[in-house]
Amino acid sequence: MTLSANRVPGVEARAGKFPGPSLIPELNAIQARLGWLPREELEQLARETRRPRYEIEGLISFYPHFRTTPPAKVSLHVCHDLSCWLRSADDRIAELRERYGEDTDVELVEVSCLGRCDVAPAAAVNERPAPVADVDALVTAARDTGTGEAEAASRTEPWPNDPYPAGAERYASLRALLAGDLAAEDVVATLEASGLRGMGGAGFPTGRKWGLVAGAEGDLKYAICNADESEPGTFKDRQILADQPHLVLEGLLLGMAVIGAELGWVFIRHEYGPEERVLRAEIDALREAGVIGPDACGSGRRLELDVFVSPGGYILGEETALLECMEGHRGEPRNKPPFPGGYGLHGRPTLINSVETFADVPVILQRGADWWGEQGKGDSVGWKFFAVSGHVEHPGVYCVPMGTTVRELIDQAGGVLGGAAVEAVQPGGASSNFIGPDQLDLALDFGTLAEAGTMLGSGALVVLAEGTDLLAASTNVLRFFRNESCGKCVPCRVGSTKAHTLLSGVLDSGSSTLDETQRARILQLEEAMRKTSICGLGQVALGPVVSVLGLDKGGAAAREQPRPGGPEGQPDR
Numbered sequence: 001m002t003l004s005a006n007r008v009p010g011v012e013a014r015a016g017k018f019p020g021p022s023l024i025p026e027l028n029a030i031q032a033r034l035g036w037l038p039r040e041e042l043e044q045l046a047r048e049t050r051r052p053r054y055e056i057e058g059l060i061s062f063y064p065h066f067r068t069t070p071p072a073k074v075s076l077h078v079c080h081d082l083s084c085w086l087r088s089a090d091d092r093i094a095e096l097r098e099r100y101g102e103d104t105d106v107e108l109v110e111v112s113c114l115g116r117c118d119v120a121p122a123a124a125v126n127e128r129p130a131p132v133a134d135v136d137a138l139v140t141a142a143r144d145t146g147t148g149e150a151e152a153a154s155r156t157e158p159w160p161n162d163p164y165p166a167g168a169e170r171y172a173s174l175r176a177l178l179a180g181d182l183a184a185e186d187v188v189a190t191l192e193a194s195g196l197r198g199m200g201g202a203g204f205p206t207g208r209k210w211g212l213v214a215g216a217e218g219d220l221k222y223a224i225c226n227a228d229e230s231e232p233g234t235f236k237d238r239q240i241l242a243d244q245p246h247l248v249l250e251g252l253l254l255g256m257a258v259i260g261a262e263l264g265w266v267f268i269r270h271e272y273g274p275e276e277r278v279l280r281a282e283i284d285a286l287r288e289a290g291v292i293g294p295d296a297c298g299s300g301r302r303l304e305l306d307v308f309v310s311p312g313g314y315i316l317g318e319e320t321a322l323l324e325c326m327e328g329h330r331g332e333p334r335n336k337p338p339f340p341g342g343y344g345l346h347g348r349p350t351l352i353n354s355v356e357t358f359a360d361v362p363v364i365l366q367r368g369a370d371w372w373g374e375q376g377k378g379d380s381v382g383w384k385f386f387a388v389s390g391h392v393e394h395p396g397v398y399c400v401p402m403g404t405t406v407r408e409l410i411d412q413a414g415g416v417l418g419g420a421a422v423e424a425v426q427p428g429g430a431s432s433n434f435i436g437p438d439q440l441d442l443a444l445d446f447g448t449l450a451e452a453g454t455m456l457g458s459g460a461l462v463v464l465a466e467g468t469d470l471l472a473a474s475t476n477v478l479r480f481f482r483n484e485s486c487g488k489c490v491p492c493r494v495g496s497t498k499a500h501t502l503l504s505g506v507l508d509s510g511s512s513t514l515d516e517t518q519r520a521r522i523l524q525l526e527e528a529m530r531k532t533s534i535c536g537l538g539q540v541a542l543g544p545v546v547s548v549l550g551l552d553k554g555g556a557a558a559r560e561q562p563r564p565g566g567p568e569g570q571p572d573r
Contacts, residue, residue, distance in 0.1 A: 021328065022325075022326060022327055022328030023045065023049060023051065023055075023056060023059065023328055024059065024063075024308075024311055024325065024326075024328060025308070025309070026045055026049075027045075027056075027059065027060065027066060027311065028065075028270070028309055028311060030045070031065070031066060031067070035067075035070065035071045036067045036068065036069060036070050036071055037060060037066055037067065037068055039068075042056055042057075042060075058330060059311075059328070059329075059330065062313075062330040062331065062486075063311035063312050063313055063325075063330075063331070064311075064312040064313055065270050065310075065311040065312035066311060066312075071107060072104070072105055072106060072107035073105045073106075073142065073143060074103075074105050074106040074107065074125065074126065074139050074142040074143060075107050075109075075124075075125070075126050075127070076096070076100065076106055076107065076108045076109070076123065076124075076125055076135065076139065077109050077110075077111045077114070077123060077124045077125075078092070078093050078096060078108065078109075078110055078111065078121065078122075078123045078132065078135075079110075079111055079112065079113055079114050079116075079120070079121060079122045079123070080093065080110045080111070080112075080476075081112050081113045081232035081233075081430075081476065081477075081480050082232045082233060082390070082426075082430065082462055082473060082476050082477055082480075083113075083117035083120045083232055083233045083389040083390055083395075083462055084113075084117065084120040084121040084122055085473070085476050086120070086389075086390045086391055086462070086464065086468070086473070087120040087121050087390075088121065089120070089121035089132075092121045092132045093108075093110060093121075096108055096132075096135065099136075100139070105143060106139060111124075112230075112232070112314070112480055112483060112484065113230060113231065113232040113233070113234070113480070114129060114271050115129075115229065115230070115234070115235045115238050115269065115271055115272060116129050116130075116131075116235065117232070117233050117234075117235050117387065117389035117395065117460075118235060118387070118389060118395040118396045118397070119131035119395075120389060120395065123135050124271070125138035125139060125141075125142055125147055126138075126142050126146070126147050127271075127273060128147040128148070128149070128150050129150055129271065129273075129274070130150070149273070149274070149277070150273070150274045151274055152241075152242035152274035152275050152277070152278045153239070153242060153274075154242045154243050155243060159240075159243060159244065159383075159385075159399050160375070160383055160399055161244075161247070161359060161360055161363045161383050161399065162244060162247060162363065163362055163363040163366035163367060164246070164362075170246045170250065171246070171250050171253075171286075171291055171297075172362075172366065173187075173250065173254060173361075173362050173365040173366060174250050174253050174254055174257065174291070174297065175291075175297050177254060177257050177258075178257060178296055178297040178298075178299035178301060179297070179299065182365070184214065184257065184258040187210070187254060187258050187365060188207050188210050188211045188214065188258060189207070190207070190364060190365055190368070190369050191206050191207030191210060191361065191364060191369075192205065192207030192208060192211070193207070193369035194207070194364045194369035194372040194373065194381065194382070195369075195372070195373060195381040195382070196357070196360055196361070196364060196372065196381075196382060197357075197446065198353060198354060198357050199354050199356035199357045199360070199384070199385070199459065200226060200229075200317075200353070200354030200355075200356070200357065200458065201354075201428075201429075201431070201455075201456075201457050201458055201536075203446045203456065206353065206357055206361075209341060209351065209353070210255060210258055210259065210351065212341045212342075213259045213341045213349050213350070213351045214258055214259045214260065216259075216341060216342050216349035217349075218348055218349050219260075220348050221259050221260050221261040221348055221349045221350065221351070222261050222263055222264065222265075222344065222345045222346075222348055222349075222350045222351070223252055223255045223256045223259065223261045223263075223264040223265075223350065223351040223352075224264065224265050224266075224267055224322070224326075224345070224350060224351070224352045225248060225251075225252045225264070225265070225266040225267065225352075225353065225354070225355060225358050226267055226317065226319065226322060226352055226353065226354050226355070227241060227248075227266050227267060227268040227269070227272070227275075227354075227355045228267055228268065228269045228310050228316050228317045228322065229269070229317065229354075229355075229458060230269055230313075230314040230316070230317055230484075231314065231317070231429045231430045231431065231458050231460065232429070232430045232460075232462075232477065232480055233387060233389050233390070233426065233429050233430060233458075233460035233461070233462040234387055234429050234430075234458040234459070234460040235387045235389075235397065235460075236356065236385040236386060236387040236397050236458075236459050236460070237354065237355035237356060238272055238275055239385075239387075239397040240355050240356055240359050240385060240397075241268075241272070241275040241278060241279060241355060242274070242275050242278055244359050245278050245279050245281075245282040246282060247358070247359040247360075247361075247362050247363075248266070248279075248355055248358050248359045249266075249279075249282055249283065249286065249305065249358075250358075250361070250362045251353070251357070251358030251359055251360070251361035251362060252264050252266070252305070252353075252358050253291075253292065253296075253303055253305070254361055254362070254365070255351050255353065255358065255361070256303055256351075257301070257303065259349070259351050261351065262301075262302045262303060262304060263304050263306075264303070264304070264305050264306075265305070265306050265307065265308045265326070266279055266305070266306075266307050266308070267308045267310060267316075267322055267325075267326065268307060268308070268309060268310065269309075269310045269312075269316075270309050270310055270311065270312060276307060276309065279307055280307055283305050283306075283307070286305070292304060292305055308326055310325065311325070313331055313484065313486070314480075314484035314537070315331055315332075315333065315484060315485070315486040315535075315537060316331045318333045318535045318536065318537065319340055319352045320333050320334035320336065320340065320535075321333045321334075321486065321535070322352070323340060323344055323345050323350070326345055327345065327346060330486075331486060332486045332487075332488040333486070333488065333534050333535035335534060340352055356385050356459070360372075360382065360383070375401055375402075376401050376402040376403045376445075377401045377402065377403030377404060377443065378403045378443065379403070379445075380401070380402035380403030380443065380445045381402060382401075382402050383399050383400070383401060383402065384399070384400060384401070384402040384404075384444065384456075384459060385397060385398070385399050385459055386398050386399075386400065386409060386444070386459045386460070386461050387458075387459060387460045387461070388409060388410070388412075388413040388461045388462075388463070389460070389461075389462055389463075390462040390463040390464060390465075391416055391417045391420065391463045391464060391465035391468070392410060392413040392414055392415065392416060392417065392463050393413065393414025393415055393416075393417060394413050394414040395413065396413065398412050398413065400412065400444075402444065402445055403443045403444065403445050403448075404443070404444050405440065405441050405442060405443055405444065406425055406427060406435070406439070406440045406441070406442050406444060406461070407440040407441055409444065409461060410422070410425075410440070410461075410463055413463075416463060416465050417465055418465075420465040420466050420467070421437065421465070421466040422437045422440060422463060422464070422465065422466065423437065423464045423465055423466045423467065423468045423470065424436055424437070424464045424468070424470055424473075424548070425439075425440070425461060425462065425463055425464065426454075426460070426461070426462040426464075426477075426544065427442070427444060427449055427454055427455075427456065427457070427461050428449065428454060428455045428456045428457025428458060428459065428460065428461075429457040429458035429459070429460035429462075430460075430477045430480060430481070430544065431455070431457050431458070431536070431540040431543070431544075432449075432454045432455045432456075432457040432540075432543075432544070433453055433454040433455075433543050433544055433546070433547035434454070434464075434470065434473075434474065434544055434547045434548055435452060435453075435454055435547075439452060444456060444461075453547065453550075454547070469507075469512050470512075470548045471503065471506070471507065471512045471513070471514075471545075471548055472507055472512065473548070474503075474544045474545040474547075474548040475500065475503040475504060475507060475545065477544045477545075478496065478499060478500050478503065478541060478542065478544070478545055479500055481496055481537060481538075481540075481541035482496035482497055482499075482500045482541070484537065485537060485538065485541075486537075488534060489532070489533055489534045489538060491528050491529045491532040491533045491538055492529060492533045492534070492535075492537060492538025492541065495525045495528055495529040495533075495538070495541075495542070496529070496538070496541050496542075498525060499522060499525045499526075499541075499542055499545065502518060502521060502522065503522075503545065506518065514549070519549060522542065522545060522546065522549070523546065525542060526542035526543070526545070526546050529541060529542055530542070530543075
């Protein structure tokens with residue numbers, strides 16, 4: 001079928017262009033082998049695949065992971081985003097520049113979130129993640145024999161959403177489904193009854209999504225686990241992948257079996273090399289055991305899994321930008337509708353859920369919808385993973401009952417550094433509006449936080465201690481969104497740049513407050529971006545700044561949080 005014949009809105013520009021397959025895995029492989037993308041390698045790739053060089057150059061110029069110049073012997077990346085900034089990243093970067101600035105062996109680059117906010121300030125030496133305190137030792141190693149590969153940080157104690165005790169056979173629900181002991185309709189009904197919602201941001205009901213994709217027309221369907229969490233403060237999915245690859249993959253495989261898909265992928269950010277290796281090892285073990293393959297669990301059904309490594313860019317967390325990337329295009333969001341459930345990867349119905357969402361499915365099917373509902377507090381249901389960072393004593397991942405209050409979660413993380421008071425909190429990652437110290441007893445749940453003018457978002461709670469410059473903090477967040485804008489739509493691309501320029505000028509002047517003219521300008525830009533940006537990135541980019549302006553008036557004046565534009569997302573994550 002052709003796109004032009006079906007007149008699918010939002011993707012007309014792709015008709016007849018570069019039908020695939022995606023060249024991104026090949027480009028990733030070349031860079032992994034050589035450290036960069038030499039011209040002769042690109043010319044050879046163009047010849048072998050019969051694809052024009054300008055298509056390849058268009059991909060390389062869009063994705064930040066690709067480089068067209070040889071790297072230095074030591075590539076040193078240091079994060080400067082909010083969680084690291086709160087832990088004196090600017091000072092540490094200045095020290096590193098003084099130490100290595102004239103060193104021709106070392107290329108020091110400030111980067112956006114590395115997904116290691118629990119060890120902030122975070123760094124990576126030749127792509128090996130580490131806290132800044134370990135940089136000198138890793139630089140020395142990189143000059144000599146190499147840094148080696150980092151191991152995924154895991155814990156021995158099981159999380160409460162794991163239904164399998166030590167030594168028990170896993171993938172029980174998948175085996176039951178493939179054996180005919182569990183019906184696909186019953187899986188969907190149980191998920192609907194449980195109240196499980198997408199844990200990637202937008203909170204779309206999981207059972208409803210699975211039912212919609214299962215009922216979509218078409219004999220070829222796909223399923224994708226979105227493991228591209230790239231938002232400052234967000235690292236819970238990384239921990240789930242390290243500790244629970246069996247649950248993530250079982251949830252994905254169950255989704256494939258329910259909707260009728262034979263092929264599924266985990267789309268993972270390239271900075272998660274240790275976790276990628278954990279996933280690949282689990283997939284290899286499943287294939288060797290016959291759980292996946294042409295005769296999955298002896299059922300006669302084909303189920304195949306693979307890992308697609310992202311070439312970089314926060315925007316790829318938006319589900320349609322992710323699909324564009326997997327199809328081999330620049331990762332620019334599509335207009336909606338159509339939604340991926342009806343028109344997704346290669347125009348086929350596609351199920352996309354987050355890491356945490358898939359990881360929760362097995363325990364719900366094993367213990368029942370009622371059990372899941374009982375795990376929450378008050379009217380909330382289930383367990384929720386949170387990444388807690390910033391000014392807390394023990395940054396890390398915490399799994400708590402949904403409905404736990406902000407204050408209770410901060411206490412679990414050891415309280416505020418040095419016993420200081422709370423100045424503000426971002427409860428749901430960089431996209432969420434700041435709340436003030438008078439709102440610490442808010443329940444961490446979708447509806448409660450939305451009513452308070454913020455959102456649960458990506459499950460990333462960032463704590464700011466008393467005395468933190470909130471305008472500077474929110475401007476740091478805006479810089480991230482400005483840098484990560486894909487540039488497709490003018491409101492996001494231009495609005496984020498204009499707002500950041502204005503706010504940076506105020507901060508550079510030594511002030512932390514805006515005059516009435518400046519406030520009015522920020523509010524105009526926020527409204528334009530919120531109402532006219534294509535995807536959630538532009539719609540929420542100025543929300544944190546505006547919420548800080550509201551906090552100046554007492555905390556309750558934060559504006560209503562705009563909602564990202566589709567199922568499962570932040571933006572559509």
